[in-house]
Amino acid sequence: MEHNEEKKYYEASFLLSEETQIEAVMELLEKAGTEHVQTAPGGRQISLSYPIEKKTNAYFITLNFFAKPEIIEPLTRDLRLSESILRFLIISAVEKRAPEESMLTQEKDIRNAPTQSPRSTQKDEAPRQTAGDAAVSNEELEKKLEEILNQ
Numbered sequence: 711m712e713h714n715e716e717k718k719y720y721e722a723s724f725l726l727s728e729e730t731q732i733e734a735v736m737e738l739l740e741k742a743g744t745e746h747v748q749t750a751p752g753g754r755q756i757s758l759s760y761p762i763e764k765k766t767n768a769y770f771i772t773l774n775f776f777a778k779p780e781i782i783e784p785l786t787r788d789l790r791l792s793e794s795i796l797r798f799l800i801i802s803a804v805e806k807r808a809p810e811e812s813m814l815t816q817e818k819d820i821r822n823a824p825t826q827s828p829r830s831t832q833k834d835e836a837p838r839q840t841a842g843d844a845a846v847s848n849e850e851l852e853k854k855l856e857e858i859l860n861q
Contacts, residue, residue, distance in 0.1 A: 717745065717776040722800040725768040729755070731794035732771060738792065742785040744777040762796045774803070 724735060732753070739746060753771035762768070777785070782800060789798050 717778055719747075719774070719776055719803045720744075720782070720800055721772060721774050721803045722798060723770070723772045724798045725756075725758075725762070725770055725796040727763075727765055727768065727794050727796055729753075729769045731769070734792065734794055735771075735773070735789075738788055739773070739775060739785070742777070742781050742788065744775040744781070744785070747774045747776060749773050765796065768796050 722739075726732065726735065732749075736746065750772040753769065756768055756770050758766050758768055779802075786800065789795055
């Protein structure tokens with residue numbers, strides 16, 4: 711799809727009250743003058759951590775589009791007035807992402823990633839000494855303590 715050079719690439723995420731409201735969101739975007747690029751795969755029903763407008767479930771979807779920067783503010787106002795949209799976020803993306811690199815996919819990758827402690831990821835760190843690997847004898851430690859206490 712060709713797009714005008716003055717348009718920027720955006721990614722928008724939505725929490726909708728129902729899955730059927732996607733068409734209404736698409737109409738709002740088209741009416742505002744955006745050029746729809748793609749809908750990220752993986753839109754799904756989710757349980758909310760807390761109720762939003764007395765709803766405990768929502769449908770999460772991510773859309774990517776091109777738009778002129780000056781239409782984002784009026785678009786945001788129109789999206790806020792829509793009753794079917796519980797929450798939304800529009801960000802200006804630096805580069806065009808493939809659908810499999812959407813925020814939803816990244817979230818799944820983070821959840822499935824093996825957990826590692828921050829120490830295990832540092833390779834340049836010297837291994838810790840344990841009590842059995844004492845580099846200083848007890849006698850030397852006691853001498854050092856006596857010096858410190860006598861000062």
